[in-house]
Amino acid sequence: TDLRLWDPLLAEMPEIRAIRFDKRGHGLSDEAGDYRIAALADDAVALIEHLNPGPVIFVGLSIGGMIAQSLAARRPDLLSAVVLSNTAVKMGGADSWAQRIAAIEGAGIASIADTIMERWFAAPFRARPELALWRNMVIRTSASGYIDACHALAATDLTETTRRLDLPVLVIAGDQDGSSPPDLVAATAALIPGATFETIADAGHLPCVEQPSAYAALLRGFIKEHAA
Numbered sequence: 001t002d003l004r005l006w007d008p009l010l011a012e013m014p015e016i017r018a019i020r021f022d023k024r025g026h027g028l029s030d031e032a033g034d035y036r037i038a039a040l041a042d043d044a045v046a047l048i049e050h051l052n053p054g055p056v057i058f059v060g061l062s063i064g065g066m067i068a069q070s071l072a073a074r075r076p077d078l079l080s081a082v083v084l085s086n087t088a089v090k091m092g093g094a095d096s097w098a099q100r101i102a103a104i105e106g107a108g109i110a111s112i113a114d115t116i117m118e119r120w121f122a123a124p125f126r127a128r129p130e131l132a133l134w135r136n137m138v139i140r141t142s143a144s145g146y147i148d149a150c151h152a153l154a155a156t157d158l159t160e161t162t163r164r165l166d167l168p169v170l171v172i173a174g175d176q177d178g179s180s181p182p183d184l185v186a187a188t189a190a191l192i193p194g195a196t197f198e199t200i201a202d203a204g205h206l207p208c209v210e211q212p213s214a215y216a217a218l219l220r221g222f223i224k225e226h227a228a
Contacts (some may be wrong), residue, residue, distance in 0.1 A: 001026070001027075001137055001138075001141075001206075002022050002026055002028070002096030002137065002141075003020040003021060003022050003027055003136075004027075004060055004137070005206065005208065005209065006018065006020055006053060006208060008208060008209050008212040009050035009171060009208040009212045009215055009216055009219075010167050011202070011212070012015050012213055012215075012216035013216050013219065013220065014210050015054070016223065019047070019048075019051060019056070019109065021043075021044075021047055023040055023045065023063070023064070023067070023144070023149075024039075024040065024043065024145065024148070025142050025144060025145020025148050025149065025224055026141060026142070026145050026146075026149075028054060029187070030206060031142060031148070033143055035148035035151060035152045036065050036088070036152055036155065036156075037063075037067060037070050037152050037153075037155075037156045037158070037162070038070055038074070039072040040063075040067045040070075040152065041070035041074060041075075042070050043150050044058070045071065045074075045075050045078065046065060048078050049078070051220060055077075055078060055080040056078065056079060056080065057079070057080055057081045057082065057083065057222070057223055057226060057227060058071060058072070058079055058081075058082050058083070058208035059070065059082075059085065059219070060083070060084060060085065060087065061085040061086050061087065061206070061208065062080070062085075062086050062087055062091075062092075062179065062180065062205065063087075063149055063152070063153060064085075064087070065084040065085055065086065065087025065088075066088075066089075066156055066158060067089075068082050068083070068084055068087075068090070069074055069084065069089065069158045069161070069162045069165070070080075070158065070161070071108075072165050072167060072169075073158070073162065073164070073165060074161075075179065076165075076166070078168075078169055079169035080168075080192040080226050081167060081169070081170070082129070082165075082167060082168070082169050082170075082228060083169075083170045083171075083172065083219065084170070084171045084172070084185075084189075085170065085171075085172040085173075085207070085208070086174055086177055086179070086180045086185060086205050086206070086207065087180055087185065087188070088157065088180055088184045088187070088188045089157060089158040089159045089188050089191065090157040090158070090159065091121075091156075091164045091179075091180060091184075092153060092154070093154075094154050097133070097150045097151070097153060097154035098154070100112065100150055101150050101151070104143055104146060104147055105143075105147070105148075106203065108139075108143060109138060109141060109143055109146060110139045112137050113135050113138050114135075116135075116138055117135055117138075117180060118133065118203050119177075119178035119179040119205060120134070120178070120179065120205040121134070121204045121205070121206065121209075121210060122174075122176040122202055122203060122204045122205045122210060124136040124202070125209075125210050126132055134209070157209065159191065162188065162192060162193040163192065163197075165192050165193075165207070166193070168194070168222075168226045169189075169192050169194070169196070170195070170196050170198065170218065170219075170222045170223070171185060171186075171188060171189035171192070171195050171196065171197045171198070172185075172197075172198050172199075172200065172207065172210075172215070172218060173185035173186065173197070173199045174199070174200050174203035174204050174205060174206075174207045174210070175199050175200065175201050176202065176203060176204045177203070177204050178204060178205065179204075179205040179227055180205060182199050185197075196222075198218050200215060200218070201212050201214070218223055223225060
């Protein structure tokens with residue numbers, strides 16, 4: 001995705017100041033050679049330090065949630081709290097990521113776009129006309145940027161650093177998520193001392209798109225409690 005992922009949510013939350021950005025190789029951001037999760041977290045550090053908003057509540061979804069975990073472990077001084085959405089300490093195995101990379105190298109992102117939509121969204125949303133917007137967002141992503149992200153995910157296991165996080169954490173799952181099933185997300189929440197775990201009903205991998213009101217309700221309470 002790109003930063004438009006958050007449009008439906010921010011329409012529900014006009015009262016907050018939101019800083020959004022496209023990670024390397026996605027949206028309008030440049031591609032770059034180093035695509036480890038730690039390097040992506042360093043990009044977030046650089047942005048926060050440049051804008052200097054004070055401690056932020058960092059919200060990360062999917063690979064963004066892995067970036068959030070790395071950021072919280074390495075630079076907790078920049079954060080007042082963190083939200084880990086539809087993510088885990090480890091997502092998928094090496095074989096599954098290798099198969100996805102091979103499919104894209106062989107036939108392009110469009111060849112797996114329908115499978116991605118099935119993993120991302122619950123059936124009722126997939127029947128809506130706006131599904132085309134999200135499918136187009138996927139297939140217009142840089143293939144090399146997407147592949148680099150797959151390599152980063154395949155190489156990452158954040159278990160040891162995430163279990164030592166010491167800041168307020170909200171963990172969110174979608175009950176029909178085919179990419180990061182709720183049990184996987186819950187297992188990550190269970191690793192983190194004091195973390196709060198919530199499941200959004202009738203939502204897949206992108207609940208901020210499918211159920212923005214429910215997502216905003218969870219964030220609003222968390223922000224109110226932990227904003228600096």
